[in-house]
């Protein structure tokens with residue numbers, strides 16, 4: 191979901207000034223002893239807010255953290271907010287007291303994805319839908335997808351090798367979207383796939399634009415595309431009903447759901463959740479994959495180590511004639527550690543948001559009802575106390591398991607990412623086929639990070655790919 195970070199303009203719209211306009215409301219009597227965390231509550235300048243959202247948010251937080259410690263308060267465009275940079279505090283909010291903190295998103299984003307998508311909810315509805323999503327993304331379910339994911343990966347790589355220069359991040363997005371489609375629909379008719387892709391692209395363009403119903407604007411176009419997505423899903427559902435297909439993919443799980451009273455999910459609930467999952471799956475996985483390619487490219491020794499591991503598997507599969515097995519994907523220690531270290535280094539979900547549903551006390555501090563809380567994953571992942579020399583890319587650090595609650599690339603607790611095994615599986619598969627048969631060269635010498643809003647290498651890592659055999 192990570193989606194959270196996509197919703198980065200969250201406060202621009204939703205965080206009404208109300209909570210700020212009437213600060214007295216925040217002063218409640220619950221616990222006289224508890225005081226607000228330290229920090230400055232002055233209006234942050236527009237520049238500061240923009241900086242938080244357009245640059246490495248770590249710089250913003252790290253400065254505050256040095257000054258105030260692991261828990262501090264601030265305002266982001268009028269929203270009072272408590273930031274949490276310790277593993278214990280993140281665990282408190284996301285795991286042990288998760289019921290006291292609800293997910294919080296701008297209404298405009300809810301409308302775009304669909305208000306019934308699971309990550310907007312907590313409680314019974316969330317638990318129910320989450321179980322269905324988890325089942326369709328369980329190891330038992332995704333292991334069956336390996337040959338299909340391999341096919342998608344090989345086709346993608348072949349197509350990159352036939353181009354001059356590709357925008358790696360864009361291409362990775364196409365790949366992760368195809369894998370998402372596999373999980374949700376199994377083998378979907380090409381016509382539907384194209385229609386879904388086309389409308390998703392329009393949503394993508396309007397997603398972070400200013401929410402307005404003015405015709406012609408990117409946001410308005412995105413809302414129209416969202417309506418069309420609903421119609422396409424409705425057609426797919428009707429077709430399945432007609433054919434009485436009982437599939438084990440996510441759509442099947444959602445369509446077959448019945449609670450104790452015999453209630454089923456509505457078509458809108460099904461559609462919102464499918465669109466939500468596809469959204470949560472795409473940019474997240476694609477940005478991590480783009481980083482992996484950069485890290486492997488920049489470190490020849492690391493690349494050779496990964497290649498050695500994958501080549502051995504490739505040979506034992508008769509030069510790639512046999513498909514990868516689930517057991518093989520569970521036994522790629524070198525590649526796996528590269529993935530973990532990439533997740534840590536890039537920390538593409540830098541933080542997430544919750545909102546206190548009641549006054550909450552933590553470590554003697556008061557978090558007033560209605561305030562936002564932000565567990566800062568990236569700060570924790572870059573804290574030298576937990577990850578020595580944190581700016582250094584070093585997969586071997588994962589030879590020892592990280593301390594509990596210090597490594598949360600997929601979040602933690604009731605809303606933790608149900609797609610994490612799938613994400614790792616598709617990354618392993620893509621890397622397997624990439625390093626065994628292809629080579630790549632990054633084009634241009636720019637180093638730097640772009641935020642869109644996930645961090646990706648500058649310009650989406652332009653690169654040239656070729657088939658290794660053709661150069662030997």
Ligand code: HEM
Pocket residue numbers: 191192193194308309310320323327370373466467470471472474475478538539542543598599600601602604605606607608609610612613
């Ligand atoms: C490397 C790739 C990915 C990363 C880093 C990632 C990260 C995350 C994080 C941090 C959360 C929790 C957000 C929060 O607590 O506020 C989350 C939630 C979620 N993710 Fe992922 N994710 C990834 C890939 C995927 C994939 C492939 C899928 C589905 C196929 C997926 C589906 C979801 C869903 C549905 C949620 C919401 C769960 C809930 O609210 O109960 N994610 N993800």
